[in-house]
Amino acid sequence: MKKVRVGAGSAYWGDMLDPAVELVEKGDINYIGFDHLAELTMAQLTRMKVRDPSRGYIPDIVPWMRAILPTCREKGIKVISNGGGANPEAAGEAVVNLAKELGLTGLKIGVIIGDEITRERLGELIAKGIKFKNLDTGEEDISVISDRIVAANVYIGCDRIIEALEEEADAVIAGRVSDNALYVGPLMHEFGWKFEKPYWGLIGAAVTIGHIIECAECCTGGMSNIWNIAPELWKVGFPIAEVDENGDAVLTKVPGSGGIVNEWTIKEHLVYEIHDPANYLMPDGIADFTKLKVEEIGKDRVKVTNMTGKHRPDTLKMGIGYEDGFIFENTVICPWPNAYEKARKAEEILRERLKMVKLDADELRIDYLGINTMLGSTAAPLPPDYEPNEVGLRVAVKAKKREEAVKVRREITHLWTLAGLGAHMGVPPDPRPVISLWHTLIPREEVPTRCIIREVK
């Protein structure tokens, strides 16, 4: 039976490079996927592109490709990346130039465009009568943000990745393709699966496999309940999915690498950020995680079988980034003795000062670091004689206007002298501009995409 081995080379912008190099050198893989994009990244990259049209992609793509492309070519490993970000064409250009420099003549790079919806196009679609209802809040009227929109990008599927591979691309550079499509694309291409009725179950398997590995180290011992037994996480191995043409898969990692692949690391990722497990919606298919079987078959080897799914959705998810005010935050640390009492007094002083300067904020939040910052109202009540060594007073504010956030920055500074003896804080940072996200759906047919093949001369 034909088998394909795909590896995950990155979970986020800034992830480790060495496990990706290890995968191409020792992983015996056919494909490596690189996910560099988080929800907010597209808006940040779009801003870079507006300032300089030659930028707007993940800058890491160049050093990353430098580290792996020669080995990938030698071993015939194909690279699929969404590091093109807001400017896949410029990223493609940069990778073509790099490949020239490395002497990789004849290398083919597929560049995928079309995930960006410009403000003009968005306006046309609204004029056409398409409602861009907010999936988080249920708000129907997008006009409340229309003059503040920074960028809109659609999570596209793997159609053009398959096209690029059919054109024999060695590397594929895309923008906002879904993380999942980086893995579904190669599997559909290799096994000849089409977006047609007989294949929906198999595509569901590919979507499931993509989901398991797309956050790289998060299924090999990272972000784990078994963090205390996962060995040598400083040299964690990234995951490899060994996929059969019948849609079954074995999850593993490079022998000798750190981390662990077992029943729990795979289950942890199966349940991760999925909403309805019987209907895991991705652009290429809807996977059903409620029938599959997970079985440990050896050291760092877990077999997943009976994966299935159904027809891909007719709409695609779109994230619209818009300017949404400013956030300021800082923490004052109060030391023993009476650390908690000092922090509470500091809160009272700050709140009174903020009244005096007539703060106009959307929201002010105060947490007690060491007491309830993470667990909120679920934190255990403090024992009556509890005397912590230190307690932090964390102050965060969100305001429409920058100058209101600056007021809190100015007033928290006074706690250096007004809070109880011994309190200290780091230099308060400047308020940061907020780009919020309006998540919505767009009909698939309104998002034409294209693949451009570049050959290294």
Added chain:
Amino acid sequence: MAKKVQLRELAYARSGDKGDISDIGLMAFNKENYEILKKQVTVERVKAHFGDMVKGEVKIYEMPNINALEIVMYQALGGGAPRTLRYDQTGKSMGNALMRMEVEVE
């Protein structure tokens, strides 16, 4: 006789986000524990446990094949990662926060 135990005795949990939605995957150590969770980790109890931290509705999906529950909590992350004032912007600690809930075991 029934006694009360914290969920940490019966299951693992991992949480994450999509927008303002917090998802907790609660993975029982075995089938027996899963049956306990299925009966006792209800929408009402999860809402009561999180109190004002979760402003929207709660849905719970069953995954009997891996002895897990998927708990989906709306309006739970202060508006979502980009704009929230929560220190834990993506709700990675919401799973930990659930572990203190108590259920009855025989």
